[in-house]
Amino acid sequence: MTTNQASVRAVKVSKWYGRITALQEVSLLLEPGIWGLLGPNGSGKTTFMRLVAGLTRPSLGQIKVCGESPFANPEVLRRIGLCPEADALYDELTALEFVSTLATMAGFGAGEAKDRAVKALTDFGLESAMHRAMGGYSRGMRQRAKLAQSVVHDPDVLLLDEPLTGTDPTSRSVILEQVKKRAEGGAVVLFSSHVLHEIEALTENVLLIARGQVVAQGNVHEIRDLLDEHPHHIRVDCDRPRELASRVLAAGQDVHAVTFPAEGAVEFLTRAPDLTYATVAREALAANIQVGALTSSDATLEALFNYLVERSGRMAGTGSDGSLGKASAQAPKAYEKREPAPGRGEP
Amino acid sequence: MPAPPAPSFAASVGTIIQLTLVRLVRGRKLRLALLATGLVVIAAISARYAVGENATVTPNDLVEGAVRLGFFDLLVYLVPYLFAAGALSEEAESRTLPYLLMRPIGRTALALGKWLAASVTSAVVLAAGALVVHVGAWATDPGNMIDEIGPTLEIIGALCLLSFFYSALCLFFGALVIEAGGLLSIVYMAFMEFFVGSVPAVARYSSMNYLATQLAGLPKGGLLPEYAPDVETWVAAVVITVLTAIFLGLAVLVTNVSEFGFGKA
Numbered sequence: 001m002t003t004n005q006a007s008v009r010a011v012k013v014s015k016w017y018g019r020i021t022a023l024q025e026v027s028l029l030l031e032p033g034i035w036g037l038l039g040p041n042g043s044g045k046t047t048f049m050r051l052v053a054g055l056t057r058p059s060l061g062q063i064k065v066c067g068e069s070p071f072a073n074p075e076v077l078r079r080i081g082l083c084p085e086a087d088a089l090y091d092e093l094t095a096l097e098f099v100s101t102l103a104t105m106a107g108f109g110a111g112e113a114k115d116r117a118v119k120a121l122t123d124f125g126l127e128s129a130m131h132r133a134m135g136g137y138s139r140g141m142r143q144r145a146k147l148a149q150s151v152v153h154d155p156d157v158l159l160l161d162e163p164l165t166g167t168d169p170t171s172r173s174v175i176l177e178q179v180k181k182r183a184e185g186g187a188v189v190l191f192s193s194h195v196l197h198e199i200e201a202l203t204e205n206v207l208l209i210a211r212g213q214v215v216a217q218g219n220v221h222e223i224r225d226l227l228d229e230h231p232h233h234i235r236v237d238c239d240r241p242r243e244l245a246s247r248v249l250a251a252g253q254d255v256h257a258v259t260f261p262a263e264g265a266v267e268f269l270t271r272a273p274d275l276t277y278a279t280v281a282r283e284a285l286a287a288n289i290q291v292g293a294l295t296s297s298d299a300t301l302e303a304l305f306n307y308l309v310e311r312s313g314r315m316a317g318t319g320s321d322g323s324l325g326k327a328s329a330q331a332p333k334a335y336e337k338r339e340p341a342p343g344r345g346e347p
Numbered sequence: 348m349p350a351p352p353a354p355s356f357a358a359s360v361g362t363i364i365q366l367t368l369v370r371l372v373r374g375r376k377l378r379l380a381l382l383a384t385g386l387v388v389i390a391a392i393s394a395r396y397a398v399g400e401n402a403t404v405t406p407n408d409l410v411e412g413a414v415r416l417g418f419f420d421l422l423v424y425l426v427p428y429l430f431a432a433g434a435l436s437e438e439a440e441s442r443t444l445p446y447l448l449m450r451p452i453g454r455t456a457l458a459l460g461k462w463l464a465a466s467v468t469s470a471v472v473l474a475a476g477a478l479v480v481h482v483g484a485w486a487t488d489p490g491n492m493i494d495e496i497g498p499t500l501e502i503i504g505a506l507c508l509l510s511f512f513y514s515a516l517c518l519f520f521g522a523l524v525i526e527a528g529g530l531l532s533i534v535y536m537a538f539m540e541f542f543v544g545s546v547p548a549v550a551r552y553s554s555m556n557y558l559a560t561q562l563a564g565l566p567k568g569g570l571l572p573e574y575a576p577d578v579e580t581w582v583a584a585v586v587i588t589v590l591t592a593i594f595l596g597l598a599v600l601v602t603n604v605s606e607f608g609f610g611k612a
Contacts, residue, residue: 054449093369104358105362105363105447107354
């Protein structure tokens, strides 16, 4: 029997694809609310989604959705909705045919399935296009059709794998609003993305996944703090790198190290990137130094993930310690029961 | 509102059949099957009238020849292959399969629905083609058209039985090996069905195509036909049916346990 309470529980879940480890001893408990699953491409987000959706089985460990294993289990599947990442639809069908057919497969009669499909498509702004074949849809419309099918049966667990990919600002606004509504109705919403801002617009509950491990989880503000304390590399390509380096160091800002990776380039290591950017600009201007490029490889989340993985490795040996309720570089509060977090503004 | 109970098995199968048929009707495969069948039919009827009324070749001979070459040696492989080989594997490769696997219809209903849609469509296309050949061949002799319908109906029955068998076979290989199910189906049909069905002696028993030609009452073809064994029609029908059930059961089994490529990076 499935439990009434919507939940997703992973206990020491590992998944291998041949010799590749896609997930490594992931343990977590997700209760109603919106959960952001944040990680760079190839980090294991989609694998985790597939496991929760029952499309694949763990190599080790257990996945329970509403108390039961989801793989080929109709009792669980009727409570799950999935918006897959792939841009795949039945192009020869209209959106209405597509969504109403899937609603019928969810257990609704033909009439109710059609009514629900119309409502879901209207909610996602496809009311005027629902009678057209989906092969002619734009990327954003296709994404919204995928989302409509994922919610047409009011699932208790809603899995959204990069749902904002390829969407325009209007589509994003519509999608985020609908996702919040579902969470307010008591569903567990797992929303994956590799863009922090997308997650921030929806929830404060974040799981950071990298190299198949949950490397941090907790409040999005704590993730922001991690970003701030993470040492940044700022590279400046200019005509007089040594002079610029001495001037920035003399300015006494929070620069920990200076290197010269190439001729005509200087790289600063700093924990105060905003301050350092301003100092570099000011000193270059003052000394009339010609700056060709100013880049920071650390601006991406991937750098933070790598940093967290390394840090967790130093602290605990591996990323997740495997025990439910703990993660290595983490905010353990993430396992406390929370109310669905309100959004923090539209993108 | 809580999620509704999972749909019944029959409703699930029905929905899968409906979805598959709509996609077949709007897709290219049905058109391709109709085109191939149409060409065979046109060739057969053209040959019938090209030989003239006074030739020693009778309309019956022409119908039999066309059915043997065009239907039993070509279309009965091609049409079920078109509809069944990619029924699951193409959906897995195009990433639309999760929409079906994620619904509480059960994987057995999914496999059965796909098989029924493919095999019934194949049977209808082949039966219609054979019927048109019959009507075309006897168009100038309506009286005999009715009298000679019996053998044509036997042929249609055998073609339908083979359609169900080949659809199950192609569905099984497609579910078993997503990337190469079509190729495996072709290899199996080319060797076990076409080649073995043409060799002398008892080896022909393992070819359902040979058994179906016996069921249809067609003369034996292939190498040294005089050494090919006779088979009772009821035995042929039972063997094809049992083999169909075995391949269908295997397809259902694989569908129930397979990760359909989602267990790969």
